[in-house]
Amino acid sequence: MAVDTLETRELRYFIAVAEELHFGRAAERLGMAQPPLSRAIQQLERRLGVSLLERNRRGVSLTGAGEVLLHEGRAALDATTAAARRTRRAGGADGPGGPRNRLVLAVKAAGSHELLHKLLDAYAAEPDAAEIEVLPCGIGEQEGLLRDGRADVALMQAPYNSLAGFDSEELLTEGQIAILPARHPLAARKTLSLADVSDVPDLPLARWPRHGTYPPGPGPEIHDQTQLAQLIALGRTVAVIPDSARAWLWAEHTAVPLTDAPPIVTHIAWPTHSHSLALAGLIRTAAQL
Amino acid sequence: MAVDTLETRELRYFIAVAEELHFGRAAERLGMAQPPLSRAIQQLERRLGVSLLERNRRGVSLTGAGEVLLHEGRAALDATTAAARRTRRAGGADGPGGPRNRLVLAVKAAGSHELLHKLLDAYAAEPDAAEIEVLPCGIGEQEGLLRDGRADVALMQAPYNSLAGFDSEELLTEGQIAILPARHPLAARKTLSLADVSDVPDLPLARWPRHGTYPPGPGPEIHDQTQLAQLIALGRTVAVIPDSARAWLWAEHTAVPLTDAPPIVTHIAWPTHSHSLALAGLIRTAAQL
DNA sequence: CACTGTCATACCCGGTAGGTATCACTGAGA
DNA sequence: TCTCAGTGATACCTACCGGGTATGACAGTG
Numbered sequence: 001m002a003v004d005t006l007e008t009r010e011l012r013y014f015i016a017v018a019e020e021l022h023f024g025r026a027a028e029r030l031g032m033a034q035p036p037l038s039r040a041i042q043q044l045e046r047r048l049g050v051s052l053l054e055r056n057r058r059g060v061s062l063t064g065a066g067e068v069l070l071h072e073g074r075a076a077l078d079a080t081t082a083a084a085r086r087t088r089r090a091g092g093a094d095g096p097g098g099p100r101n102r103l104v105l106a107v108k109a110a111g112s113h114e115l116l117h118k119l120l121d122a123y124a125a126e127p128d129a130a131e132i133e134v135l136p137c138g139i140g141e142q143e144g145l146l147r148d149g150r151a152d153v154a155l156m157q158a159p160y161n162s163l164a165g166f167d168s169e170e171l172l173t174e175g176q177i178a179i180l181p182a183r184h185p186l187a188a189r190k191t192l193s194l195a196d197v198s199d200v201p202d203l204p205l206a207r208w209p210r211h212g213t214y215p216p217g218p219g220p221e222i223h224d225q226t227q228l229a230q231l232i233a234l235g236r237t238v239a240v241i242p243d244s245a246r247a248w249l250w251a252e253h254t255a256v257p258l259t260d261a262p263p264i265v266t267h268i269a270w271p272t273h274s275h276s277l278a279l280a281g282l283i284r285t286a287a288q289l
Numbered sequence: 290m291a292v293d294t295l296e297t298r299e300l301r302y303f304i305a306v307a308e309e310l311h312f313g314r315a316a317e318r319l320g321m322a323q324p325p326l327s328r329a330i331q332q333l334e335r336r337l338g339v340s341l342l343e344r345n346r347r348g349v350s351l352t353g354a355g356e357v358l359l360h361e362g363r364a365a366l367d368a369t370t371a372a373a374r375r376t377r378r379a380g381g382a383d384g385p386g387g388p389r390n391r392l393v394l395a396v397k398a399a400g401s402h403e404l405l406h407k408l409l410d411a412y413a414a415e416p417d418a419a420e421i422e423v424l425p426c427g428i429g430e431q432e433g434l435l436r437d438g439r440a441d442v443a444l445m446q447a448p449y450n451s452l453a454g455f456d457s458e459e460l461l462t463e464g465q466i467a468i469l470p471a472r473h474p475l476a477a478r479k480t481l482s483l484a485d486v487s488d489v490p491d492l493p494l495a496r497w498p499r500h501g502t503y504p505p506g507p508g509p510e511i512h513d514q515t516q517l518a519q520l521i522a523l524g525r526t527v528a529v530i531p532d533s534a535r536a537w538l539w540a541e542h543t544a545v546p547l548t549d550a551p552p553i554v555t556h557i558a559w560p561t562h563s564h565s566l567a568l569a570g571l572i573r574t575a576a577q578l
Numbered sequence: 579c580a581c582t583g584t585c586a587t588a589c590c591c592g593g594t595a596g597g598t599a600t601c602a603c604t605g606a607g608a
Numbered sequence: 609t610c611t612c613a614g615t616g617a618t619a620c621c622t623a624c625c626g627g628g629t630a631t632g633a634c635a636g637t638g
Binding site: 003004005006007008009011048049050051052063064065067068069071072073075076079080081082083084085086087088090091149164165167272273275276 | 292293294295296297298300337338339340341352353354356357358360361362364365368369370371372373374375376377379380438453454456561562564565
Binding site: 035 | 615619
């Protein structure tokens with residue numbers, strides 16, 4: 001085989017080993033036995049002429065080239081499965097008799113709710129609108145969904161989401177508010193600054209994941225909106241979130257505008273190389289909102 | 290095999306057929322016989338549950354799903370070979386004893402010459418600079434080189450190059466000049482407007498390829514700088530190019546500033562997901578120029 | 579109505595991916 | 609020091625499947 005060709009199978013195998021750093025567990029995850037996996041990785045290293053893994057006593061670690069292949073390979077594997085998924089969708093293979101024209105729109109669950117509603121209504125009114133499947137996802141999951149083809153287009157909020165590697169169009173800029181327990185003293189204020197809410201001893205700031213990891217700090221780690229709402233209602237934390245979140249405030253919550261928080265810009269984003277007519281229509285509709 | 294997995298081999302095969310629209314020629318290009326290729330495509334269609342090609346009398350054409358797979362598949366295949374190439378480079382597999390740390394920088398041949406010189410000098414002065422291999426390329430080839438891993442980073446000029454899908458940093462903004470045959474009447478002017486040079490009957494404007502194709506028009510199609518220079522010297526054409534091109538003017542050329550041409554912005558650009566230390570150093574150096 | 583061009587089918591073969599059994603090595607305890 | 613557990617590598621076998629050749633089916637053409 002050519003020296004700069006990789007089979008998808010080889011990528012899957014290497015990524016499994018590189019993530020587990022253990023041939024046995026990687027083989028189990030791949031649903032195969034350990035020896036053929038060892039051999040496949042050896043063949044890969046031999047063909048590339050590069051050592052990818054350091055087999056030292058008690059374990060495996062990545063070489064520099066291995067790090068590169070792990071990152072580049074993930075991107076390549078995502079692109080490959082994206083190709084398969086989008087092709088299947090384009091062919092209407094989702095279900096028998098399913099619509100031939102469908103877009104999957106990834107949205108952070110309960111985020112940008114009002115904007116999403118307006119967008120869907122406006123697009124549905126278009127003459128030859130495709131069917132839009134709304135795919136609710138966790139915080140910061142949109143990038144991965146676009147990359148591996150589970151979604152075609154997403155609503156993202158800068159700077160929470162990274163727009164790097166996607167094309168995008170600005171939709172909405174909004175300020176941020178602090179959401180506090182209604183009974184907390186700070187809830188009585190007309191406005192607050194970031195400094196006011198970031199160092200309250202009895203009310204540590206909630207922490208959101210950024211690119212898969214949580215920043216350090218005393219506050220609770222947040223996975224979804226509901227959990228956050230409950231923790232605030234219980235008086236355990238305070239959150240800084242976009243203005244449109246007022247839509248889901250509870251009775252025990254109080255929203256106070258923040259004077260100095262960075263504005264949140266909601267974008268509609270899609271993979272750079274996309275060029276389907278349905279997607280173009282959706283983007284045009286969104287840009288006219 | 291899982292229904293949303295594609296083997297690299299299948300992608301190569303399908304893309305060949307989709308580009309040739311002819312099984313026999315595609316098989317020849319792939320260095321194999323036609324029957325196994327036909328069978329492979331059938332298996333692919335069956336596994337995806339999607340029809341990709343329309344085999345009608347006298348030829349083959351793409352279905353909608355086929356179009357999607359052609360585009361997405363090209364991106365995926367590029368990403369895969371990029372992974373292989375960059376891994377090999379990271380492991381120093383380029384040559385025996387070759388340096389472990391090397392970046393390939395794609396530059397339009399003879400473009401941004403002065404800037405490139407400054408960049409290379411400044412970077413070489415850095416304490417732990419990697420080796421930079423300058424890869425001269427044709428007009429608008431940088432994008433492909435970055436995508437399939439033949440290059441790690443490129444100098445691109447907006448709006449000639451499309452920065453979509455890459456991260457980039459602005460380096461230089463410059464105006465444009467018209468390069469004319471020295472003996473032409475227009476060469477005597479102090480300044481010109483785009484209108485002045487775009488409709489001169491005896492001096493049709495040279496045409497550059499944009500994304501692989503040439504815009505229509507009477508002027509000659511330009512492939513490289515030297516050819517352009519010669520055609521201008523012969524009095525056959527006029528070109529509108531960035532100010533820094535004064536560096537390679539011939540004696541028979543005259544440069545006249547254009548008052549209303551869009552400015553050219555040279556960027557340094559790299560694949561979004563890159564994160565090597567060497568690349569980060571080069572970008573930092575470039576941003577400080 | 580032969581003839582040509584094109585893709586599909588039938589059938590065969592060899593390479594290789596994957597399985598099982600086992601080895602070689604190393605670190606941890608008793 | 610001597611097991612013993614844990615890990616990756618090796619040896620060997622089998623079955624599948626990717627690829628080749630020969631040929632068929634069909635349509636358009638002179």
